[in-house]
Amino acid sequence: MIEKIAPAFTELGEFASVSAGGSVCFATDDFFATCENMIADSEPVFLADKYTELGKWMDGWETRRKRVAGHDWCVLKLATKCVIRGFLIDTAFFTGNYAPKYSIQAACLTPTEESLIPERDTCMGSACSVNEMEAMNQLNSHKWDEIVPVTALRPGYEDTRLNYQKVLSDEAYTHIRVNIYPDGGIARLRVYGEAKPEPPLPHHMVDLLSLLSGATCQGYSDAHYGHPRNIIKPCRSQCMADGWETARKLDRPQVIEANEDGTCKLPGEEWAIFKLGFPGRIKELCVDTAHFKGNFPDSVKIEGARLSHDWTTESAVRWTTILRPSKLSAHAEHWYTCESEPATHIKVTMAPDGGISRIRAFGLVDF
Incomplete structure (x- = not known):
């Protein structure tokens, strides 16, 4: 069966998927399925009767059967410079065509080095050109730091598809090279870690709660349908699955009554705690319920605290109100101005x- 308890590193931010800002820079081969599929946000699917003119349609990256010297590999640009704590390599539905082994290398590229990467032209049925390979060879990516050695993968059956790999390096990287030996397919790749952005300029407003600023989710009460770490991704969500959604509370009353302020008289609440990317004073908040049309919360409250350690190690956290309980509506952005005390953490x-x-959570950094 699928491993029920994922490693602790999967609670961290994810930096390779499209919604986080990850992208494919290069792939040696995209014959059966392009490398971009590997970083798609959606869960992989299998369509038994779907074929292309090249062969079976697969929801992942799949190269042709190697008939020349070498092995296949790709280079991904991560959403931002980050310390990588672990990977998930998902081989879902690749049962007789999965990559038997893989390894991962990483580098922190300068803008000059990054400019050597040729423009990516995604096309199923293609392979990289001689000129593209020569351009990539200038990066010497085969000499990048090896953060995952050559490791066997398991086939994409339901009980073996999830391949987790912890990373012990504390170096920060911008790009990774994924090697598969010698060919085959991977459905999805997830890269978990901690962003290491450059400090913003003084008096420059930044989103202190953004994944790209280094914010992380550190705890939550419920994530039945969607993890709260989704709400700090840099781009707007594309569907309900790309947000934080809880189960319905079973103790809700049979008949709903309203308070004078328009909020509903409903027992219970759900919460999530985030460490801000930088300590700061929050000036403006946006709570977006995009795609939640019949299942948005009745109201939201946001509090802040300035902590010297992780919130779980503090003997008593004193939360101060940044946004009092405020009525929400369906599928909309809700903007609020505020003036918080300096905070390192917020509780939603x-x-x-x-x-x-x-x-x-836009604000000014306060070190």
Whole structure:
């Protein structure tokens, strides 16, 4: 069966997927399925009767059967410079055509080095050209740091598809090279870690809660349909699955009544705690319920705290109100001005349950 408890590193931010800002820079071969599929946000699917003129349609990156010297590989640009803590290599539905082994290398490229990468022209049925390979050879990517040695993969059956790999390096990287030996397919690749951005300029407003600023989710009460780490991704969500959504509370009353301020009289709440990318004073908040049309929360409350350690190690966290409980609506951005005390962490509380797609917390860094 599929491993029920994922490693702790999967609670961290994810930096390779499209919604996080990851992209494919180069691939040696895209014959059966292009490398971009490997970083898609959606869960992989299998369509038994779907074929292309090249062969079986597969939801992942799949190269042709190697009939020349070498092995296949690709280079991915991560959403931002980050310390990588672990990977998930998902071989879902690649049962007789999965890559038998893989390894991963990483580098922190300068703008000059990055400019050597040829423009990517994604096309199924293609392979890289001689000129593209010569351009990539200037990067010497085969000499990048090896953060995952050659490791066997398991086939994409339901009980063996999830291949987790912990990384022990504390170096920060911008790009990774994924090697497969010698060919085959991978359905999805996820890269978990911690962003290491450059400090913003003084008096420059930044989104302190953005994944790209280094924010991380450190705890939550419920994530039945969607993990709260989704709400700090840099781009707007494309569907409900790309947000934080909880289960419906079972103790909700049979008949709903309203308070004088328009919020509903509903018991219970759900919460998530985030460490900000930089300590700061929050000036403006945006709570986005995009795609949550019949399942948005009734209201949201946001609190802040300045902590010297992780919130779980503090003996008593004193949360101060940044945004009092405020009524929400369906599929909309809700903007609020505020003036918070300096904070390192925020607590988002929704009442009683439901879904939020994104939250932005713009403010000034306060070291």
